[in-house]
Amino acid sequence: MMSVWVLLLSLLWSLVEVHSQQTFPYISFNGTTLANHSYMDLSLVGNDVTGSSDSVQCHTDLTTCCSKAQGSHRGDWYFPNGPRLLFSEDGYSIYENRTAQIIDLRRRNNPTSPVGIYRCDIPTNAVHDGTDFSVRDAPVYVGLYTASGGDVEISGYTILFEISDLSGPSPRFTLACISTGGPATTVTWTRDSTTITQGTQTVLNDPVTAQYTHTLTVTGTVEGRYGCNVSNNKPSSDLAQLLVSCKPNGIKEGIILTLFCASSIQLPH
Numbered sequence: 001m002m003s004v005w006v007l008l009l010s011l012l013w014s015l016v017e018v019h020s021q022q023t024f025p026y027i028s029f030n031g032t033t034l035a036n037h038s039y040m041d042l043s044l045v046g047n048d049v050t051g052s053s054d055s056v057q058c059h060t061d062l063t064t065c066c067s068k069a070q071g072s073h074r075g076d077w078y079f080p081n082g083p084r085l086l087f088s089e090d091g092y093s094i095y096e097n098r099t100a101q102i103i104d105l106r107r108r109n110n111p112t113s114p115v116g117i118y119r120c121d122i123p124t125n126a127v128h129d130g131t132d133f134s135v136r137d138a139p140v141y142v143g144l145y146t147a148s149g150g151d152v153e154i155s156g157y158t159i160l161f162e163i164s165d166l167s168g169p170s171p172r173f174t175l176a177c178i179s180t181g182g183p184a185t186t187v188t189w190t191r192d193s194t195t196i197t198q199g200t201q202t203v204l205n206d207p208v209t210a211q212y213t214h215t216l217t218v219t220g221t222v223e224g225r226y227g228c229n230v231s232n233n234k235p236s237s238d239l240a241q242l243l244v245s246c247k248p249n250g251i252k253e254g255i256i257l258t259l260f261c262a263s264s265i266q267l268p269h
């Protein structure tokens with residue numbers, strides 16, 4: 001009984017700890033934290049230089065960032081097509097300003113583009129001063145769109161390489177679903193309506209079109225109805241389903257992927 005309580009307490013403790021921990025870097029708008037790869041309405045972003053109520057803010061825990069007054073560490077925002085944002089004095093409509101542990105993204109003269117996935121690269125306590133340029137800063141992303149954009153939609157479903165042992169005891173293959181149009185904040189894979197958390201991965205392929213590839217590496221089970229649900233906080237979401245079957249049978253609904261595996265496989269449901 002005692003050990004159960006100890007276990008329960010330590011479990012509660014770890015939940016509390018995880019909950020109270022802010023990971024860095026993170027992005028916020030008007031005091032609200034935005035999850036990595038969130039949607040943000042570009043038309044709400046402004047140029048209030050006296051406050052911080054309408055800038056998109058990128059935060060770090062490194063006290064020597066981000067302007068000369070703090071120390072040697074800097075960091076930058078990047079446009080979806082690659083170049084870094086310049087400063088107010090350079091005259092651009094979308095620009096950045098570095099202050100204490102924050103890099104602001106601001107907007108003036110009401111431009112409605114470029115839209116897409118913006119990146120903030122900022123040094124943090126955990127990631128800074130790497131000898132390799134690529135690990136000098138930590139990245140965090142936000143999708144800036146007007147109200148008519150930023151809706152995520154699944155544009156394709158495919159099976160990828162490394163199909164192995166389909167007829168044996170440890171079958172393995174990888175499914176991929178492609179999303180575009182808006183940031184992919186949350187991706188949920190399911191098989192026959194059970195959520196799968198193992199073997200999933202998301203990669204941003206193109207920040208301009210917001211194309212992401214979401215993969216699920218399936219091990220141990222082949223057949224079933226696989227679902228890929230991609231969503232963001234605009235809110236918008238899309239779901240694609242794929243029936244994976246071993247037998248070339250006559251099911252007519254939806255997309256069916258038939259794999260050449262032994263029909264004698266025991267299905268765990």
Ligand SMILES: *[C@@H]1O[C@H](CO)[C@@H](O)[C@H](O)[C@H]1NC(C)=O
Nearest residue numbers: 030031044045046053054055
């Ligand atoms: C920021 O939040 C305040 C309320 O907390 C609200 O009055 C204000 O309009 C918001 N500003 C923007 C740009 O959303």
Ligand SMILES: *[C@@H]1O[C@H](CO)[C@@H](O)[C@H](O)[C@H]1NC(C)=O
Nearest residue numbers: 049067088089097098099100
């Ligand atoms: C940029 O931030 C600094 C504070 O570090 C502030 O003094 C300055 O006014 C800001 N510049 C603009 C254009 O907002």
Ligand SMILES: *[C@@H]1O[C@H](CO)[C@@H](O)[C@H](O)[C@H]1NC(C)=O
Nearest residue numbers: 024025026036139140141204
């Ligand atoms: C945000 O997502 C990217 C992958 O697209 C990842 O590399 C990065 O570490 C994430 N940043 C945070 C702060 O979670």
Ligand SMILES: *[C@@H]1O[C@H](CO)[C@@H](O)[C@H](O)[C@H]1NC(C)=O
Nearest residue numbers: 186188229230231237238239
């Ligand atoms: C996809 O996920 C989102 C966010 O969790 C949810 O709101 C939506 O209902 C899901 N869509 C389907 C068809 O299950």
